[in-house]
Amino acid sequence: MGLTLVFGVLGIGDFAHGDKMGWGMFLAFFVVSAEGANLGFAGGRFGSLSFGWGLVVGLLVAMIGVALLSVILERLVFRRLRAAGGGFFVFAIASLGISIMLRAVIQLIWGPSNFRYTPGIHPAIEILGGIKVKPDQFFIVGVTVLAAVLLYWLLYRTRFGKAMRATSDNPDLAEASGIETNRVRIGTWIVAGILGALAGVMLGLQAEVRFDAGFRLLLPLFAAVILGGIGNPWGALIGGLTVGIAQEVSTQWINTGLKPGVPFVIVIVVLLLRPRGLFGQVR
Amino acid sequence: MNERTPLLQVEEFSGGYVDGIDIIHDVALDLYQDEILTIIGPNGAGKSTLLKAIVGALPFERGRRWFQGEDVSGWSTPRMIASGVGYVPQVDNVFTSMSIRENLEMGGYMRKTGLRERIAEVLAMFPDLEGRPRERASRLSGGQRQMLAMARALMLDPVMLCLDEPTAALSPAARGELLARIYNIHMSGVGILMVEQNATEALVWSDRAVVMVDGDKALEGTGLDMLTSADVGRAFLGQGDGEGFTIEEGGLT
Numbered sequence: 021m022g023l024t025l026v027f028g029v030l031g032i033g034d035f036a037h038g039d040k041m042g043w044g045m046f047l048a049f050f051v052v053s054a055e056g057a058n059l060g061f062a063g064g065r066f067g068s069l070s071f072g073w074g075l076v077v078g079l080l081v082a083m084i085g086v087a088l089l090s091v092i093l094e095r096l097v098f099r100r101l102r103a104a105g106g107g108f109f110v111f112a113i114a115s116l117g118i119s120i121m122l123r124a125v126i127q128l129i130w131g132p133s134n135f136r137y138t139p140g141i142h143p144a145i146e147i148l149g150g151i152k153v154k155p156d157q158f159f160i161v162g163v164t165v166l167a168a169v170l171l172y173w174l175l176y177r178t179r180f181g182k183a184m185r186a187t188s189d190n191p192d193l194a195e196a197s198g199i200e201t202n203r204v205r206i207g208t209w210i211v212a213g214i215l216g217a218l219a220g221v222m223l224g225l226q227a228e229v230r231f232d233a234g235f236r237l238l239l240p241l242f243a244a245v246i247l248g249g250i251g252n253p254w255g256a257l258i259g260g261l262t263v264g265i266a267q268e269v270s271t272q273w274i275n276t277g278l279k280p281g282v283p284f285v286i287v288i289v290v291l292l293l294r295p296r297g298l299f300g301q302v303r
Numbered sequence: 304m305n306e307r308t309p310l311l312q313v314e315e316f317s318g319g320y321v322d323g324i325d326i327i328h329d330v331a332l333d334l335y336q337d338e339i340l341t342i343i344g345p346n347g348a349g350k351s352t353l354l355k356a357i358v359g360a361l362p363f364e365r366g367r368r369w370f371q372g373e374d375v376s377g378w379s380t381p382r383m384i385a386s387g388v389g390y391v392p393q394v395d396n397v398f399t400s401m402s403i404r405e406n407l408e409m410g411g412y413m414r415k416t417g418l419r420e421r422i423a424e425v426l427a428m429f430p431d432l433e434g435r436p437r438e439r440a441s442r443l444s445g446g447q448r449q450m451l452a453m454a455r456a457l458m459l460d461p462v463m464l465c466l467d468e469p470t471a472a473l474s475p476a477a478r479g480e481l482l483a484r485i486y487n488i489h490m491s492g493v494g495i496l497m498v499e500q501n502a503t504e505a506l507v508w509s510d511r512a513v514v515m516v517d518g519d520k521a522l523e524g525t526g527l528d529m530l531t532s533a534d535v536g537r538a539f540l541g542q543g544d545g546e547g548f549t550i551e552e553g554g555l556t
Contacts, residue, residue: 186409189398196392197455198384198413
């Protein structure tokens with residue numbers, strides 16, 4: 021959702037989004053890990069979930085950190101490129117460079133190992149029809165739905181969110197309406213950063229904390245965004261679910277090694293039938 | 304007339320989109336609040352460029368501009384809008400993915416209070432738009448879009464409205480209706496600066512007009528002078544622009 025927002029409002033295909041997720045993942049890890057424990061952040065568990073207040077604080081730190089990082093990058097890199105007349109490809113290549121840099125710094129600090137937010141085995145519980153789900157996964161789904169609802173509320177019910185949509189629709193006219201589009205851009209980066217950090221922490225909770233976990237998800241992310249219709253947050257959510265479920269279900273019939281290719285087959289088929297994606301709007 | 308402060312004053316305005324290639328040269332203009340001033344001229348004369356520069360939508364600027372007696376040279380568009388200028392671009396002048404109401408909300412983005420009331424007031428000026436606030440702008444006809452574009456620009460109660468070819472691509476009936484609306488807006492105390500291609504119709508409603516040719520101000524006079532001037536007709540016929548700039552001999556009939 022963060023990726024599609026940046027795409028829609030700022031016209032930037034942000035290849036660094038995956039690694040920003042990585043930063044969110046590791047900032048939270050810092051808080052819940054030994055270093056964090058020394059600061060008094062670790063500890064506790066909520067009911068049958070695998071984590072406690074430590075991760076909640078970690079999530080907040082991650083959100084603030086990644087939002088700040090995104091704003092700094094906008095001012096340092098993207099605003100200058102925009103002023104110099106840079107277009108879509110310039111932004112994309114710049115973000116690719118940023119992506120490599122961000123990942124390298126994570127590896128430099130935390131190394132190439134895998135970590136978990138909380139060690140130990142977290143048993144799944146059985147729900148209807150013998151399907152086993154971990155309590156954490158309920159939490160992740162809940163948080164995702166909540167994030168989507170909040171994003172909808174922001175975009176369609178608040179003054180600033182509407183200004184984001186207006187800037188996405190027509191930046192020149194937004195300026196001619198008195199909207200300070202530079203502020204809107206900063207706001208967009210903040211929202212996308214918060215969403216990216218959230219996604220990173222959820223990914224760390226579901227899988228493992230690893231320096232390139234966010235980056236590995238980048239291509240499926242783009243597939244989800246394109247599938248859902250570029251710039252459409254709801255589309256991105258549906259696209260994400262479609263890509264994720266298709267990938268997992270596909271292993272029933274094809275070799276697991278071919279799994280990463282599945283989203284792209286879907287994208288190609290969908291784009292042939294609906295060039296603007298499932299929920300893309302015709303202007 | 305000249306003892307009053309002009310609403311807008313522009314002096315020695317020159318510039319273009321690319322450094323070193325000027326589209327307009329040393330243009331001077333003034334507009335009073337009780338006037339409709341129309342800039343006419345053939346395609347490529349620099350009319351729209353001039354209007355964009357006046358509202359601060361083009362980075363180039365040589366020369367100075369004053370608005371309500373204040374030097375506003377170098378001001379950005381949002382700053383100009385905040386100080387009482389409404390601007391309606393020629394194309395892409397509504398947010399197509401947003402509803403009528405949302406378009407007006409964006410027009411009133413800078414309003415601290417009274418947004419709801421102002422939306423109701425503005426809608427009352429454009430009956431075509433009333434009663435369907437949730438309709439998406441992309442579903443409106445060309446004429447309705449122009450109405451919405453003007454309504455959006457009126458949300459901040461501007462004292463000056465800059466219109467870039469408002470009647471372009473409209474049917475003759477819609478053109479007449481729109482110009483009548485512009486006149487009504489003007490009568491409520493808004494100075495109008497308008498760029499027009501459909502010159503004859505626009506001149507009828509104009510107090511004054513400026514003719515631009517190749518980036519220069521070629522002529523200036525009252526709307527009626529322009530309508531009856533053989534020079535204006537000849538100048539454009541001489542350009543051979545073939546785009547329907549027709550002032551019949553003997554003026555308006």
